[in-house]
Amino acid sequence: MARMKNDYENSWWPKLMRWLDNGSTALDDRMEEEMEETHEGHLLPSPEEIAAQEARREERIQQKLTDELELYARAHHWSRTKGTKIADWAYRILAVVICVSIIWVLLQTASYLPSFGSPDNPAHNEVSRRYIEKGMEETGAVNIVAGMILDYRAFDTLGESNVLFVAACSVMILLRVSSDKKHHISSVHQLEMEADDRMYEPKDDLILQRATAFLVPVILLFGVYGLLNGHISPGGGFSGGAIMGAGLILYLNAYGFQKAQRFFTFTVFKAISACALSFYALSKAYSFFTGANHLPSFITPGTPGNLFSAGLIPYLNIAVGLVVCCTMYAFYTHFRKGDM
């Protein structure tokens, strides 16, 4: 692991900025004075000299402070009185102008769009005709959308699920509270308490729990149904995974973190996400390789309409759904308490 650099003041960017500011920051002045003092310190000055030096320094600092205050007041007098008014008006007028111009541009663009549903639209070209006419035959998926996003455009979907995973990672980087119990400094402890709002949530709400006990199995079943039948009926990885994630979040809200942590921890999240994404990438790499080189492949479309048909699509649906479900749940838990 790379070591963290906490030496920002001495890195090249602040140095460059200081140089651009002619090096006249308060810190530099202080350092120069200190260096002067140390040089003179070799001559062992008498106490009076030290006192005089101290006085001179105090005077210089005082002078600088008053100068700065005066400059500040002079610079801000105009902006406090007349400047705010002008800026206010400019803000309003500019807001109206920008709004109107954006509306005008959007309306102009909309007027150039082809009419809705007309048969000679540019979208109705040979690509969509191929998808509609040969989609079922080539992919084995009755649901054309699933055939498109997980067979013809499988590479796009891989990117999308990776985007979700990266989003979950960045949420963790931003919101994860360190669970390191060794440093119990009071401020850190307080921050943790602040982030961990389990103590503020209503505990054991009977109505919510009874409703959840009835609803969550149904929601999860519907999500699994959407996942498994993605290539036959509407549904598929994203919607099924989102429904399952919503069911898990409902369960978490009703029964609290302690019960949810029995089956869904950070380790589980890591394992499921990594396995699903690598399965997707590897299996699709295989099918692309064989398809592009016209090699025989053991993935066949099968009988359209069967549950186990359409080649890789049901398995890819499951992988995408698991990633989406884990990501949604991870988002929620990290927003709630900065941990899983």
Next chain:
Amino acid sequence: MEILNILLLIFIIVCAVAVSLTKNLFTSIVIFMSQSLAMSIIWLLLESPDLAVTEAAVGAGITSLLLFVTLKKIHAIDQQKKGAAQHGTDEE
């Protein structure tokens, strides 16, 4: 069906304007949720049930949940309640 479509589209525009005009953040999230729900019905009418299910789950469900949690995290809901209560006592 045409009338329902037009009504839903008008509802979406009204919601989109109302979200930016409401002062209360909590209310604006609820309006955002209802806009998402109307949008999912429109997807259903446009015969794309895939999108309708995803819109209902992600737009109306998880996005608004995350927004609610964020409001709670930055203590926006408590403060607004407190501000409203204080305003009430001042008027009394």
